Amino acid sequence: MIIKQLSVFLENRAGRLTELTGILAENDINISAFSIADTADFGILRMIAGKPELAEKVLKENGFAVKITDVICMTVPHKPGGLHRALQILSDNGISIEYMYAFAAAADQATVVIRTDMPLKAIEVLQLHKLELLKAGDVYQL
Amino acid sequence: MIWNEHHECMERGQLASLQGERLKAMVERVYFNVPFYRNKLQEMGIEPGDIRTVEDLKLLPFTTKQDLRDNYPFGLFAVPQQDVVRLHASSGTTGKSTVVGYTHNDIMMWAEVVARSLTMAGITKSDIVQVAYGYGLFTGGLGLHYGAEKVGASVIPISGGNTKKQLQLLEDFGSTAIACTPSYAAYLGEALDEEKVDRSKLKLRAGIFGAEPWTEEMRAQIEKSLGIKAYDIYGLSEVIGPGVSMECSCQKGMHIFEDHFIPEIINPESGEVLPYGELGELVFTTVTKEAMPLIRYRTRDLTRLHVGTCECGRTLARMEKCVGRSDDMLIIRGVNVFPSQVESVLLEMSETRPHYLLVVDRDNNLDTLEIQVEVEDQFFSDEVKELEALRKRIGSNLTSILGLHATVRLVEPGTIERSMGKAQRVVDKRKLK
Numbered sequence: 001m002i003i004k005q006l007s008v009f010l011e012n013r014a015g016r017l018t019e020l021t022g023i024l025a026e027n028d029i030n031i032s033a034f035s036i037a038d039t040a041d042f043g044i045l046r047m048i049a050g051k052p053e054l055a056e057k058v059l060k061e062n063g064f065a066v067k068i069t070d071v072i073c074m075t076v077p078h079k080p081g082g083l084h085r086a087l088q089i090l091s092d093n094g095i096s097i098e099y100m101y102a103f104a105a106a107a108d109q110a111t112v113v114i115r116t117d118m119p120l121k122a123i124e125v126l127q128l129h130k131l132e133l134l135k136a137g138d139v140y141q142l
Numbered sequence: 143m144i145w146n147e148h149h150e151c152m153e154r155g156q157l158a159s160l161q162g163e164r165l166k167a168m169v170e171r172v173y174f175n176v177p178f179y180r181n182k183l184q185e186m187g188i189e190p191g192d193i194r195t196v197e198d199l200k201l202l203p204f205t206t207k208q209d210l211r212d213n214y215p216f217g218l219f220a221v222p223q224q225d226v227v228r229l230h231a232s233s234g235t236t237g238k239s240t241v242v243g244y245t246h247n248d249i250m251m252w253a254e255v256v257a258r259s260l261t262m263a264g265i266t267k268s269d270i271v272q273v274a275y276g277y278g279l280f281t282g283g284l285g286l287h288y289g290a291e292k293v294g295a296s297v298i299p300i301s302g303g304n305t306k307k308q309l310q311l312l313e314d315f316g317s318t319a320i321a322c323t324p325s326y327a328a329y330l331g332e333a334l335d336e337e338k339v340d341r342s343k344l345k346l347r348a349g350i351f352g353a354e355p356w357t358e359e360m361r362a363q364i365e366k367s368l369g370i371k372a373y374d375i376y377g378l379s380e381v382i383g384p385g386v387s388m389e390c391s392c393q394k395g396m397h398i399f400e401d402h403f404i405p406e407i408i409n410p411e412s413g414e415v416l417p418y419g420e421l422g423e424l425v426f427t428t429v430t431k432e433a434m435p436l437i438r439y440r441t442r443d444l445t446r447l448h449v450g451t452c453e454c455g456r457t458l459a460r461m462e463k464c465v466g467r468s469d470d471m472l473i474i475r476g477v478n479v480f481p482s483q484v485e486s487v488l489l490e491m492s493e494t495r496p497h498y499l500l501v502v503d504r505d506n507n508l509d510t511l512e513i514q515v516e517v518e519d520q521f522f523s524d525e526v527k528e529l530e531a532l533r534k535r536i537g538s539n540l541t542s543i544l545g546l547h548a549t550v551r552l553v554e555p556g557t558i559e560r561s562m563g564k565a566q567r568v569v570d571k572r573k574l575k
């Protein structure tokens with residue numbers, strides 16, 4: 001249930017992101033989801049990609065600072081209160097979220113990537129409440 | 143062990159009067175024998191009689207590397223050519239090389255200061271010293287050679303290079319000490335591994351390394367890979383060669399042999415003499431050298447001097463490892479900034495590496511300083527708040543060392559050129575406007 005997310009340090013300069021996506025394409029690595037957190041000077045690209053170890057290797061070889069972090073991916077139905085319920089469960093169990101981002105995987109549901117410092121506990125409580133979590137294999141192929 | 147207790151542990155007042163006597167005699171010698179110095183002193187209205195004590199040193203003019211070049215090859219010699227027994231030259235990276243001459247007494251004095259240096263590293267006549275500095279016009283090889291012979295050690299004059307032979311002699315002859323550049327020492331350590339030399343067969347225990355800048359990190363690495371204690375020796379051919387100063391076993395800076403070489407620290411911009419403990423350019427006056435005495439020679443090396451009796455018993459002043467070259471100094475908002483200061487801050491922080499670039503600019507007539515620091519893979523956090531905290535930490539450490547505000551910009555790894563040169567460390571956009 002733990003998903004390997006790639007985080008890449010990016011300077012805010014033109015063409016840098018294109019360079020990165022180009023490297024991944026050349027190596028036949030698919031990007032399932034991504035988000036960028038940015039400040040005035042730099043950004044952090046976080047993404048779920050196929051073959052995360054290979055992606056880490058080729059990006060490092062091309063001079064990027066890359067880090068693999070553990071996240072969990074949860075499916076949330078497209079209906080009012082869907083996300084709220086999941087977050088309530090985490091908060092009730094004292095699990096704080098460092099950051100999260102969502103992507104639409106199908107018409108009737110969204111997938112949320114969650115970074116927390118207690119991923120195992122989060123998995124446990126979410127499953128207990130019958131929320132659907134994605135397995136690594138599912139996510140990398142999305 | 144102290145080679146020359148009388149001179150190395152002299153009471154400071156007594157040392158000052160010895161320096162004063164020697165200075166006075168030296169100024170007289172150059173005034174009457176070196177037209178360059180005579181003209182310079184006359185222009186400043188100074189006569190030899192004006193120099194009576196070491197305090198009067200500050201009245202004298204500086205000598206620069208350019209003066210040596212302008213007087214190429216023998217223009218600064220203070221003795222007739224028949225009294226010169228040795229010539230060395232440094233390969234100038236720019237322009238002509240600089241030539242230095244030695245009389246018989248100079249060679250003896252040089253052997254004496256190197257003998258003192260080797261004794262600091264615990265070397266005695268029972269040692270076998272492998273001199274892996276280059277022999278030739280460069281002063282390293284012969285300088286260490288004569289000093290080691292004076293101590294009475296068995297000297298192996300193998301010179302530099304030929305690594306396989308170096309390793310073979312280390313093993314077969316049982317060398318107990320080696321003298322070479324620190325980068326070559328690091329290389330020898332790697333070669334030991336590659337050649338799979340059995341370290342238990344080696345008797346090596348001390349290394350005397352100098353002639354190029356090296357860090358404490360390198361010291362630790364060399365000590366580990368060669369299984370020795372590594373000592374720092376400092377010198378420059380213009381002053382004598384290796385043996386101007388040397389670390390004792392306390393390793394709290396290098397003791398300068400002040401009875402022969404009087405050190406001063408000056409503000410490289412104004413020439414003003416700075417008190418002990420302050421960072422500035424190191425200047426030497428050689429008071430006993432006969433062939434080519436130098437008055438207030440500007441080394442362009444930046445360091446600090448410390449006095450106070452060392453735990454080893456020596457009273458000689460200690461200089462810190464040089465932190466850079468005065469040529470690299472920048473003036474930003476009136477504050478003197480050396481790129482090496484930035485480097486030292488980054489080296490001290492465990493989460494940064496010294497890969498940086500200073501970008502100086504001018505915004506509304508006010509100088510700005512941006513310091514770009516590479517984000518290292520192993521310290522890269524994927525959280526913005528942690529990277530921001532790192533940026534602030536670097537910034538506040540820099541501000542307190544530099545004495546002015548610097549903006550820190552985190553950049554991707556490998557984007558700053560790897561080089562020791564100034565050109566790659568600093569971009570001064572003010573000059574373009």
Ligand SMILES: [Zn+2]
Nearest residue numbers: 390392452454
């Ligand atoms: Zn000492």
